[in-house]
Amino acid sequence: MRTVDFHCDVLSKMWEAPQASFVDDPHLDVTLQRMEEGDLALQVFAVFLSEKWGRPSFERVLSQLDTYRSRIVKPGYLKPLLWREQLQEIRQGQHGRFGVLSLEGVDGLEGNLYYVQLLFEMGVRLMGVTWNYANWAADGALEQRNGGFTERGRQLVEQCHSTGIILDVSHLSQAGFWELAELTKGPIIASHSNAYSVCQHPRNLNDEQIRALIALNGIIGITFVPWFIRSGVDRVKPEDVLPHIEKICELGGEKHIMFGSDFDGIDQWVAGLEHPGRYPEFQELLLKHYPESMVKGWMSEYALHFLEQNLPSLSAQA
Numbered sequence: 001m002r003t004v005d006f007h008c009d010v011l012s013k014m015w016e017a018p019q020a021s022f023v024d025d026p027h028l029d030v031t032l033q034r035m036e037e038g039d040l041a042l043q044v045f046a047v048f049l050s051e052k053w054g055r056p057s058f059e060r061v062l063s064q065l066d067t068y069r070s071r072i073v074k075p076g077y078l079k080p081l082l083w084r085e086q087l088q089e090i091r092q093g094q095h096g097r098f099g100v101l102s103l104e105g106v107d108g109l110e111g112n113l114y115y116v117q118l119l120f121e122m123g124v125r126l127m128g129v130t131w132n133y134a135n136w137a138a139d140g141a142l143e144q145r146n147g148g149f150t151e152r153g154r155q156l157v158e159q160c161h162s163t164g165i166i167l168d169v170s171h172l173s174q175a176g177f178w179e180l181a182e183l184t185k186g187p188i189i190a191s192h193s194n195a196y197s198v199c200q201h202p203r204n205l206n207d208e209q210i211r212a213l214i215a216l217n218g219i220i221g222i223t224f225v226p227w228f229i230r231s232g233v234d235r236v237k238p239e240d241v242l243p244h245i246e247k248i249c250e251l252g253g254e255k256h257i258m259f260g261s262d263f264d265g266i267d268q269w270v271a272g273l274e275h276p277g278r279y280p281e282f283q284e285l286l287l288k289h290y291p292e293s294m295v296k297g298w299m300s301e302y303a304l305h306f307l308e309q310n311l312p313s314l315s316a317q318a
Contacts, residue, residue: 001296002041002090003279004303006221006258007102007170007192009265012048015067022072029263029275032077035097037277041090041300042081042097044126044191044260045072046104056107058115065101065122073099080123083314087304102126102168102191107135111152116159125311127160128168128191129153129176132203139173141203148175154183161185164312169193169213170221170260171203181212187310188216192223192260195247201228207251214253219306221260222248224270236270238285245298254294258303 010030014020017027024033035043047064049056073080081087081098089096101124109115116127129149130140137153139146149157157180160167167184169177170193180188190213196204205213205220213220222244223229226236229244248257263275273282279299286295 001280001283002039002300003276003283004042004258004300005040005261005263005276006044006189006303007046007223007260007265008043008263009046009048009104010263011045011064011068011072012050013264014071015064016050022077029261029269031275032097034275034277035078038275038279040097040276040279042100042303043078043276044100044102046102046128046265047108047124048104048131048265049108056105056110058108058110058112061103061108061115061119065119065124068099068101068123081307081311082123082125083317084308084311085314087308087311090300090304100125102128104128104168105131105135105140105171106137106156107131109156111136113152113155113159116156116163116165120163120165125165126168126189126191127165128171129156129180130171130173132171138176138179140171140176141173143173146173146175148173148179149183154179157183166310169209174206174209177209178212181216184216187218187306188213189219189221189306190260191221192225192262193220194222194225194228194244198243198247199227199229199231201231204228207247210248210251210253214251214256217256217309219256219258219302220248220253221258223259224261224263224273225266226268226270229270238270238272238282241270241273241282242289255297255302257298258300258306259298 078099132142
């Protein structure tokens with residue numbers, strides 16, 4: 001059963017470690033070998049500018065894009081997914097593997113909206129407005145004041161819509177979430193967030209937010225960050241993910257579920273879900289509780305359908 005994963009941070013990790021090999025480096029969660037073991041058809045790679053490297057800049061965004069181009073998507077590795085027409089290769093059962101670029105936080109754009117079009121031309125197809133805190137566009141999920149978008153941030157939303165970049169609400173403040181829900185002209189995603197009513201972490205989505213994403217034909221990537229799954233325990237198990245699936249289904253979102261692991265963005269793991277090679281075992285767990293059609297939908301079908309509906313078409317570029 002092929003899998004789609006909508007969030008990992010291996011790109012920034014590789015940028016920090018120039019000698020790391022994407023093939024099978026033991027210090028990485030996501031590697032080519034583990035993608036093959038888990039039969040991942042598609043992996044979203046986040047461009048993330050860690051605060052430990054100082055003030056974010058567009059130069060650092062470009063350097064991570066160069067890491068992606070030179071060390072991840074190259075002959076014999078992954079193919080870059082840019083257009084909806086390419087998804088037919090996955091649909092037809094071909095075994096090539098694809099990567100998609102996402103920007104996690106627009107801090108490095110330095111408020112320059114011209115960079116949005118440039119990033120699109122360089123392959124970025126998804127964009128999270130913030131990381132956890134405030135930037136020039138909006139407040140993040142951990143910003144105490146819970147502000148929404150700035151005027152420049154609202155212009156950013158317009159620019160993404162006109163360019164064809166899909167917006168991601170994971171890490172966005174609640175006020176920002178609701179403002180974007182009003183501003184948006186198309187579906188939005190939560191690439192790596194869980195259900196707040198199951199685990200009360202501020203990065204998770206409350207019931208009203210989940211319902212709103214469903215109403216907007218968006219999609220939610222259930223994540224494997226242990227402290228987003230279950231609090232107050234030392235060891236989180238794959239079974240602990242199931243209540244989050246149940247909650248989203250209960251709210252009407254059965255066909256709006258995917259997975260966004262956050263591999264390489266965490267230093268603690270769900271026991272038995274430490275890397276993409278573990279996906280087949282996780283699928284077996286799901287199949288014990290749900291019909292195969294539902295599990296296939298969550299593993300890849302719903303995410304692929306979303307991309308078919310919302311990625312730009314190559315024919316429209318002519």
